Amino acid sequence: MATEGSERFDQVDWSDLSRSGRFDLSINSIGMLLTTLPLALLAVYDTQFIGDRTPTFEFIGLDRTFEAVDFFFIFTLFLAFWYLVLPLYQNPRMTRYYWKEFKRNRPAVVSMVWLGIVFVGGIIGPLVMSAPQQELLVAYQPPVFTSVVESTPATCVGEVMNGRCHGTWEYPLGTTNAGRDVFTMIVYGMTISMQIAFITTTIVATIGITFGTLSAYSGGWVDEIMMRFVDIILSFPTFLMFLLILYIYGGGLGMFIVVFSLFAWGGTARYVRSKSLSISEEEFIKASRISGASTYQVIRGHVVPNVASSIITQLTLLIPGFLLFEAQLAFLGVGDSTVPSWGQLISAGRSDLSYAPWIVLAPGIVLFLTILAFNFLGDALLDALNPEAEAESE
Amino acid sequence: MGFGRYVTARVLWAGVVSLIITTITFLLLSAAPNPDVQRAATQAALQGGDPAEAVERARELRGLDEPLYVRYFDFVQGVYTLDWGWSSSRSQPVIEAVGNALYYTAQYSIPWTILTVILGPLVGVYSAANMYSWRDHAATGFAFFGYAIPNFFFGIILLLIFGVWLEVIPIVYNTDVAVFSVENAIQLAIPVFVLVTGSIGAVMRVSRNESAEFQNADFMKTAKAKGVSPLRAYAYHVMRPTLVPLSTTLVGQLLALFLGSSLLVEVVFGIPGLGRLTFEALLSQDTNLVLGTTLFFTFVAVVGNLIEDLVFTVLDPRISYDDR
Numbered sequence: 001m002a003t004e005g006s007e008r009f010d011q012v013d014w015s016d017l018s019r020s021g022r023f024d025l026s027i028n029s030i031g032m033l034l035t036t037l038p039l040a041l042l043a044v045y046d047t048q049f050i051g052d053r054t055p056t057f058e059f060i061g062l063d064r065t066f067e068a069v070d071f072f073f074i075f076t077l078f079l080a081f082w083y084l085v086l087p088l089y090q091n092p093r094m095t096r097y098y099w100k101e102f103k104r105n106r107p108a109v110v111s112m113v114w115l116g117i118v119f120v121g122g123i124i125g126p127l128v129m130s131a132p133q134q135e136l137l138v139a140y141q142p143p144v145f146t147s148v149v150e151s152t153p154a155t156c157v158g159e160v161m162n163g164r165c166h167g168t169w170e171y172p173l174g175t176t177n178a179g180r181d182v183f184t185m186i187v188y189g190m191t192i193s194m195q196i197a198f199i200t201t202t203i204v205a206t207i208g209i210t211f212g213t214l215s216a217y218s219g220g221w222v223d224e225i226m227m228r229f230v231d232i233i234l235s236f237p238t239f240l241m242f243l244l245i246l247y248i249y250g251g252g253l254g255m256f257i258v259v260f261s262l263f264a265w266g267g268t269a270r271y272v273r274s275k276s277l278s279i280s281e282e283e284f285i286k287a288s289r290i291s292g293a294s295t296y297q298v299i300r301g302h303v304v305p306n307v308a309s310s311i312i313t314q315l316t317l318l319i320p321g322f323l324l325f326e327a328q329l330a331f332l333g334v335g336d337s338t339v340p341s342w343g344q345l346i347s348a349g350r351s352d353l354s355y356a357p358w359i360v361l362a363p364g365i366v367l368f369l370t371i372l373a374f375n376f377l378g379d380a381l382l383d384a385l386n387p388e389a390e391a392e393s394e
Numbered sequence: 395m396g397f398g399r400y401v402t403a404r405v406l407w408a409g410v411v412s413l414i415i416t417t418i419t420f421l422l423l424s425a426a427p428n429p430d431v432q433r434a435a436t437q438a439a440l441q442g443g444d445p446a447e448a449v450e451r452a453r454e455l456r457g458l459d460e461p462l463y464v465r466y467f468d469f470v471q472g473v474y475t476l477d478w479g480w481s482s483s484r485s486q487p488v489i490e491a492v493g494n495a496l497y498y499t500a501q502y503s504i505p506w507t508i509l510t511v512i513l514g515p516l517v518g519v520y521s522a523a524n525m526y527s528w529r530d531h532a533a534t535g536f537a538f539f540g541y542a543i544p545n546f547f548f549g550i551i552l553l554l555i556f557g558v559w560l561e562v563i564p565i566v567y568n569t570d571v572a573v574f575s576v577e578n579a580i581q582l583a584i585p586v587f588v589l590v591t592g593s594i595g596a597v598m599r600v601s602r603n604e605s606a607e608f609q610n611a612d613f614m615k616t617a618k619a620k621g622v623s624p625l626r627a628y629a630y631h632v633m634r635p636t637l638v639p640l641s642t643t644l645v646g647q648l649l650a651l652f653l654g655s656s657l658l659v660e661v662v663f664g665i666p667g668l669g670r671l672t673f674e675a676l677l678s679q680d681t682n683l684v685l686g687t688t689l690f691f692t693f694v695a696v697v698g699n700l701i702e703d704l705v706f707t708v709l710d711p712r713i714s715y716d717d718r
Contacts, residue, residue, distance in 0.1 A: 346550075
């Protein structure tokens with residue numbers, strides 16, 4: 001899975017390739033630096049120069065506050081753009097090949113579309129839609145095309161026919177017991193889910209790849225100790241430990257993301273280690289060693305890119321677990337109740353389930369579809385990126 | 395390394411892991427302010443006493459004024475001699491509370507585990523035998539559905555349909571009925587169903603993919619050529635090698651579900667088992683009970699991983715003990 005290189009051998013720009021010193025930055029890294037710098041400055045400004053309660057964007061008149069999670073989320077978005085999306089554009093031939101392989105899996109394409117909607121909704125939604133406000137007068141509005149007994153909603157916004165209140169397009173998925181629009185809350189929940197997905201993946205990938213390659217290249221007793229450490233991480237009951245941490249210290253979304261990603265990289269590290277051990281036996285590694293590449297250059301230029309493409313699958317399959325944990329914690333009522341996640345919405349609607357089931361059903365189905373989509377996507381990526389794995393299993 | 399030495403090393407390692415997790419739990423707890431002490435201070439302040447003095451007394455009462463290492467050794471000793479302290483919210487020893495709760499957890503965990511272990515591989519091998527037929531697609535669809543639907547959400551929906559609308563199951567678990575009675579079977583049917591759909595998907599997928607490999611193996615062709623009946627051929631020549639790789643994922647999968655979902659399912663269905671005990675202990679800030687239930691789940695996980703490793707080496711003679 002070459003991620004670099006030209007289409008034809010005679011067109012390779014050798015002067016370009018030989019510029020592989022440690023301090024020559026690729027266009028991706030330059031872009032990354034250029035975009036991260038303002039973000040870092042903004043973060044410093046937010047934490048050092050203005051008060052805790054002042055909105056981050058007050059200096060341009062916007063009433064919007066950024067938390068640490070938001071800054072980190074944007075950082076991971078930049079990472080994904082410069083090191084995942086842009087390389088795909090830079091290597092059109094491989095992209096076409098991956099797409100051809102990926103396209104054969106119909107459910108995966110549908111999943112991709114759905115995740116795309118969730119992603120775009122999560123990024124743009126909160127910018128164009130104002131946060132759902134409490135309006136007790138319009139509590140318990142039914143979703144559009146459905147109707148409930150007239151006595152359920154406080155006042156019916158739609159038309160009343162035969163003693164039944166009909167839903168309107170003003171509240172397409174109905175409203176909660178506090179009169180908040182369920183659709184808006186789901187869109188806000190998309191942001192939370194995408195934040196969880198992106199940040200945890202970044203942390204898990206960073207620690208997992210570093211730990212795995214280090215372990216593989218150290219060898220001997222260092223390797224042994226590092227792998228035993230991974231054993232402990234893997235047998236750690238994270239969910240319970242997090243409950244314990246919540247009980248003792250309390251904590252919000254940031255705490256959730258940090259704790260869960262710090263205990264989820266065990267499998268990734270193990271996988272990266274075995275993969276890099278097998279890659280370092282390959283001929284091209286030997287060739288580059290003979291040509292005088294240092295261990296750092298070998299790892300950076302050959303091992304990590306080759307490993308990275310195959311752990312994407314594994315990471316994709318980790319995300320649904322995180323989303324599920326968040327929803328479970330929110331449902332138990334021990335999550336951060338100020339975070340507008342899907343799980344919070346499910347737990348908020350639970351007591352009204354028998355007469356206002358849409359409050360639970362709508363976010364529950366969205367959560368279900370998202371988890372399903374990540375699973376399908378992971379399966380398809382496995383086939384597209386690792387043709388050998390497919391050959392083995394067939 | 396011989397088998398005996400491997401087992402010894404593995405058991406010792408499990409002991410080390412449990413000790414490390416116990417230590418981390420202890421450090422977490424000792425780094426945080428103790429809610430019992432804070433409560434004592436609040437109470438003293440409300441009654442016009444001196445909060446500082448009350449804190450001092452409460453700390454002394456719980457032995458918190460001793461140096462850290464003394465408390466640590468006491469704690470570890472208590473954990474391993476099953477002296478887990480007194481639960482203030484339930485007014486009984488922690489170990490007794492855990493035992494009572496385990497009684498209810500076992501009532502749904504045992505049928506759930508048995509169903510998953512038996513049905514999962516059977517359906518998986520069946521759908522591999524009929525690969526790409528509509529039955530296979532239906533089984534795959536079901537597997538993905540069960541895998542992706544959040545257990546607690548599924549539980550709520552089923553409770554709404556069967557408990558509230560159809561009224562065929564009680565909404566809150568009734569502890570008065572006998573264990574082996576029809577009423578108990580009815581009220582446990584939905585929780586067991588929810589848990590089985592959650593866990594069976596992964597088992598089905600793994601056994602389907604693994605057994606696909608053995609279907610066209612030479613020994614299958616030989617068996618078919620000899621005229622072995624398909625049922626016998628699948629039972630003896632496909633099922634058995636499939637179970638080996640399956641056993642590695644199975645224990646882990648079941649444990650993960652047991653640790654996470656049993657809590658949710660118990661809260662949704664109102665079963666007074668271990669998960670609910672943990673949850674209620676957290677809500678009522680009963681430190682000893684929180685610790686006890688957490689440690690119990692941890693030990694289950696450690697022992698489960700140990701058994702998984704041992705079973706794997708026994709089942710698959712190709713594994714050399716030196717690699718692991």
